[in-house]
Amino acid sequence: MSKIIQSITIKEGYTFTRAELDGNALYALLARNPEACDITYQKEETAKFPNGAEVFALENGAEYYCHNSDTGDISKNTWSHHNLHEIFLRNQLVFLDEDKCESSTKLKNRHLEITQKIYQINAENNWVVDWSDEEQSKYFVLWDHPNSRSYYGVLENGEMQSGGEVYYCEKAQKYLKTLSIEDQKAFLLIYN
Secondary structure, three states, X not given: OOOOEEEEEEOOOOOOOHHHHOHHXXXXXXXXXXXXXXXXXXXXXXXXXXXXXXXXXXXXXXXXXXXXXXXXXEEEEEOOOOHHHHHHHHOOOOEOOXXXXXXXXXXXXXXXXXXXXXXXXXXXXXXXXXXXXXXOOEEEEEEEOOOOEEEEEEEOOOOOOOOOOOOEOHHHHHHHHOOOHHHHHHHOOOOO
């Protein structure tokens, strides 16, 4: 993969003609005289999950941010291929940007709060999804990306189609419909 040069500083004692510093000649010049310049390369963008977390392991010694579930704080860490760091990576908890780590943490926390409420409503109504009961209505919500809104559905009469990750009773669906768009997105873990 080629690197993109951000800046070149010519060291004292070296001189070059304008022709040597133009276009493709510059790359040949740098190849012949690597000691003559200090080169700063643009930082490469890395693959990210929708929440902004890193997809691939970092280089040993790279600094990253992670939500500390014990304290609730964002901590700055140094990457090593330690088992704990690999677990953070698999759970989408490794961020190069502290602000993205903070916003992802807030959204995930809100998701868990809403999910807990849904399960409480289900429990209060003695409702548990029962796939063997074809008469049981199973409510779900999906995010309609093209229209930036929630889509509420119900599986009835033995329908066996994919809905959301969480199925719930009718009263829980009514609760979800009262939530703001941002909270609905948090429930569905929609990051943008």
